[in-house]
Amino acid sequence: xxxxxxxxxxxxxxxxxxxxxxxxxxxxxxxxxxxxxxxxxxxxxxxxxxxxxxxxxxxxxxxxxxxxxxxxxxxxxxxxxxxxxxxxxxxxxxxxxxxxxxxxxxxxxxxxxxxxxxxxxxxxxxxxxxxxxxxxxxxxxxxxxxxxxxxxxxxxxxxxxxxxxxxxxxxxxxxxxxxxxxxxxxx
Numbered sequence: 001x002x003x004x005x006x007x008x009x010x011x012x013x014x015x016x017x018x019x020x021x022x023x024x025x026x027x028x029x030x031x032x033x034x035x036x037x038x039x040x041x042x043x044x045x046x047x048x049x050x051x052x053x054x055x056x057x058x059x060x061x062x063x064x065x066x067x068x069x070x071x072x073x074x075x076x077x078x079x080x081x082x083x084x085x086x087x088x089x090x091x092x093x094x095x096x097x098x099x100x101x102x103x104x105x106x107x108x109x110x111x112x113x114x115x116x117x118x119x120x121x122x123x124x125x126x127x128x129x130x131x132x133x134x135x136x137x138x139x140x141x142x143x144x145x146x147x148x149x150x151x152x153x154x155x156x157x158x159x160x161x162x163x164x165x166x167x168x169x170x171x172x173x174x175x176x177x178x179x180x181x182x183x184x185x186x187x
Contacts, residue, residue, distance in 0.1 A: 004147040009136055009160040012167035015128050017121065024121040026128055030135045032111045034142045036088035036104040039111045042138055043091055043102055052137040054130055054151035061091060069095050073152030123177050129164035130155055 014029045032039055042048040044062035049055070058068040058077070062085050068077035084092035091102040101116040113135070119127050133150050140147050155161045169176040 003140070003145055004150075007136070007140075007147050007150075007160075009133055009164055012128065012132065012164055012171055015132075015168060015171065017124050017128075017172045020118070023118045024124060025116050025118045026124050026131070028115045028117075028128065028131050028135065030113050030139070031107060032113055032139055032142060034110055036106055036111045038142060039104055039113060040088040040091075042142060043104075044085070048141070050149065051141050051146055052134055052149055054134055054149070054155075061085065061093060062087065067093075069093075071152065072149065072154075121172075121174065124172055125165050125168035125174060126156075126177055128168040128172075129161050132164050132168075133158070133161060 016027045018025045018027060042052065044060050046057050046060065049057060055069050055071045061067065061082055064082050064085050067080050067082060069080040070077045078095050080093055080095040082093045084090055088104055093100050099118050103114040105112040115131060117127060117131070130151060133155055137147055137150055150158060166176050
């Protein structure tokens with residue numbers, strides 16, 4: 001059995017859901033044992049992102065400006081825009097009506113990584129479960145024991161994702177979302 005087959009995500013933790021005007025923002029915090037500069041590279045370099053993130057980009061996220069972003073499981077790139085890139089500190093980008101913010105803080109010899117991602121509240125537990133697994137794969141990549149990206153439909157079939165989705169739904173006080181939504185299933 002390889003490291004990927006042995007991987008089991010821990011319990012739902014380090015997350016909250018916050019209403020911000022008409023938007024809901026998922027906030028996830030993870031402490032990593034690596035310096036902010038190394039985490040920054042994994043957050044911005046396309047080759048690193050392909051190893052852990054639920055999307056691919058056609059250029060660096062470390063520079064303010066346009067970039068094409070393709071979510072795993074889709075074949076169409078979306079216009080994205082990096083709006084703030086302060087190396088090893090803050091990364092912000094927008095993809096359609098979604099805004100994503102990463103904050104890196106030196107902490108105990110490593111990095112406290114905080115993600116803010118606005119999304120539809122009904123699917124916030126799904127987003128939290130997906131990002132939880134992405135953070136785990138990021139941590140393993142940085143540790144030198146990569147297990148490869150687990151994202152999109154592949155993640156949803158993964159036993160640990162189903163458990164996390166239910167745990168985050170309970171934590172956020174929402175029903176476990178059905179996917180695809182009923183309207184899409186009936187069309």
